[in-house]
Amino acid sequence: MLPPIPNLADYGISPEYGFLPAELPLERLPDPYYNKWEAIVLNLQGLILSKRLRGVIDRLPVLSTIGLEHDSEWRRAYSLLGFMAHGYIWGGDSPAEVLPAAISVPLLAISEHLEIPPVATYAAVCLWNFKPLFIDEHVDNLENLATLTTFTGSIDESWFYLVSVAIEARGAPTIPLMLNAIDAARGNDSATVTLCLQKFAERLDDLGALLQRMHEGCDPRVFYDRIRPFLAGSKNMEEAGLPNGVLYEDATGARSYRKYSGGSNAQSSLIQFFDIILGIVHRTTGEKKDTASEKEGSAPPPKNNFLLEMRKYMPGPHRRFLEDVGLVANIREYVEANSDNAELRIAFDACLAMLSAFRDVHINVVTRYVVMKSRESRSRSKSPEVTRRKLDIASSSRDVKEGDDKKNLKGTGGTALIPFLKQARDETAEPSVEPWARRYMSKSRRPRGQEDFFLGKLNEHADGADGICGLAGTWTAEDDTGGLCHY
Numbered sequence: 001m002l003p004p005i006p007n008l009a010d011y012g013i014s015p016e017y018g019f020l021p022a023e024l025p026l027e028r029l030p031d032p033y034y035n036k037w038e039a040i041v042l043n044l045q046g047l048i049l050s051k052r053l054r055g056v057i058d059r060l061p062v063l064s065t066i067g068l069e070h071d072s073e074w075r076r077a078y079s080l081l082g083f084m085a086h087g088y089i090w091g092g093d094s095p096a097e098v099l100p101a102a103i104s105v106p107l108l109a110i111s112e113h114l115e116i117p118p119v120a121t122y123a124a125v126c127l128w129n130f131k132p133l134f135i136d137e138h139v140d141n142l143e144n145l146a147t148l149t150t151f152t153g154s155i156d157e158s159w160f161y162l163v164s165v166a167i168e169a170r171g172a173p174t175i176p177l178m179l180n181a182i183d184a185a186r187g188n189d190s191a192t193v194t195l196c197l198q199k200f201a202e203r204l205d206d207l208g209a210l211l212q213r214m215h216e217g218c219d220p221r222v223f224y225d226r227i228r229p230f231l232a233g234s235k236n237m238e239e240a241g242l243p244n245g246v247l248y249e250d251a252t253g254a255r256s257y258r259k260y261s262g263g264s265n266a267q268s269s270l271i272q273f274f275d276i277i278l279g280i281v282h283r284t285t286g287e288k289k290d291t292a293s294e295k296e297g298s299a300p301p302p303k304n305n306f307l308l309e310m311r312k313y314m315p316g317p318h319r320r321f322l323e324d325v326g327l328v329a330n331i332r333e334y335v336e337a338n339s340d341n342a343e344l345r346i347a348f349d350a351c352l353a354m355l356s357a358f359r360d361v362h363i364n365v366v367t368r369y370v371v372m373k374s375r376e377s378r379s380r381s382k383s384p385e386v387t388r389r390k391l392d393i394a395s396s397s398r399d400v401k402e403g404d405d406k407k408n409l410k411g412t413g414g415t416a417l418i419p420f421l422k423q424a425r426d427e428t429a430e431p432s433v434e435p436w437a438r439r440y441m442s443k444s445r446r447p448r449g450q451e452d453f454f455l456g457k458l459n460e461h462a463d464g465a466d467g468i469c470g471l472a473g474t475w476t477a478e479d480d481t482g483g484l485c486h487y
């Protein structure tokens with residue numbers, strides 16, 4: 001008996017909004033008992049700027065979670081406390097090592113309820129922190145989105161979170177679409193599988209275009225200097241001034257040091273869903289494919305620990321959804337078993353090409369927003385001592401020496417970012433079946449200059465225009481971005 005195909009409602013996932021809550025995030029907690037939390041967060045930027053946040057939180061009473069009823073109230077409370085916690089830790093001249101009971105006690109209880117760590121995760125700052133500007137317009141449109149809370153009050157910070165929110169919303173319909181494809185593959189309905197893959201490829205292409213809009217509203221300097229420090233975690237933060245992590249107190253009065261990763265989009269269930277559905281396997285950074293041991297038939301190389309670890313930073317039901325989809329994902333095997341079906345092969349490889357192009361765009365974003373900024377910070381520095389300290393908070397870097405910064409830079413999640421991201425991008429191409437697609441997605445063999453490439457027939461023009469319609473684009477020598485677009 002095949003395991004059942006997951007039913008979205010069982011995991012709090014909506015076919016329209018995906019991992020975003022189907023019911024809009026609350027703009028404030030309804031019970032006036034929580035007014036003190038709301039008042040602090042309303043003034044968060046001012047309190048951080050004037051360095052008065054810690055004093056205010058030090059005087060805050062420990063509130064109970066008894067007044068939280070509906071799920072959306074628990075989510076709002078989690079987001080509020082996540083912002084307060086990171087504002088408290090990172091909003092001073094040096095990081096705070098002790099989280100006051102007024103934050104840690106309710107945050108631990110709420111985290112347990114939502115099955116997510118007690119920090120400012122991707123869910124706290126993105127998934128549960130937006131509102132539509134016009135209620136009758138969709139949230140997959142960046143122009144219709146606003147954030148509820150930011151550390152800095154800058155439009156750059158809002159935009160930074162909102163690009164992710166729009167990606168979640170725009171990507172959401174691919175979830176029911178691809179679960180349907182699994183069902184069609186079970187029934188050997190290759191026409192439906194092909195159609196689903198074609199639609200999926202087009203959506204992935206849209207998401208890459210959304211990611212590319214990051215620079216429209218978020219300045220790399222503002223991101224690196226002002227926003228990013230607040231997103232940092234407490235793991236591997238010895239150099240930044242947190243050798244033991246952060247001390248939390250729970251409801252029983254027990255105190256313990258804890259270390260958590262910072263917020264990261266790697267905590268987005270949507271992108272991990274894409275990998276699972278397409279049968280993409282990520283290995284530990286540095287681990288190569290087809291090792292001798294694999295050929296001999298012994299254990300496969302270990303899966304990427306970071307991406308698996310990041311699942312623990314997703315809300316419990318979303319994490320379980322990914323596990324359960326992993327049990328039923330059959331598309332890659334179906335395409336391999338039907339390799340004589342050219343349309344199916346092309347549609348599958350188009351998805352891989354689009355996701356690979358998405359990851360290319362992302363690598364460019366990370367280069368502009370983190371790698372180049374960290375270099376500039378250092379070259380501008382007059383006082384190495386002070387700059388070094390600030391840099392460590394901003395980049396979570398350890399042992400940064402002149403010249404090998406790219407190797408030593410760390411993401412807020414704690415990865416050696418560029419090697420990790422490039423490997424994840426390359427692994428995206430591995431399941432491809434078309435030899436030409438493999439070639440095009442392989443970095444080393446990618447055409448240089450302004451050479452166009454063509455991914456073959458995808459689907460007919462919606463407007464009925466004749467001729468073959470496909471995926472085409474240009475890889476530029478300048479930034480090596482897979483500029484895939486369809487025409």
Ligand code: HEM
Nearest residue numbers: 163164167264265266271366369411412413414415417424
């Ligand atoms: C200025 C914007 C961004 C920066 C600087 C950035 C930076 C990073 C870094 C450094 C990592 C490595 C993991 C870590 O250690 O934290 C990462 C991972 C990741 N980011 Fe971003 N990111 C940005 C925006 C986005 C957006 C909008 C998305 C949208 C989906 C995204 C998707 C991902 C994914 C999926 C991963 C996991 C690696 C992978 O699956 O390829 N990032 N990001």
Ligand SMILES: N[C@@H](CC(=O)c1ccccc1NC=O)C(=O)O
Nearest residue numbers: 160164231263264265411412413
């Ligand atoms: N890992 C990123 C941060 C990051 O991507 C992120 C962190 C918190 C919430 C959302 C994030 N990503 C995207 O919008 C960094 O190292 O700067």
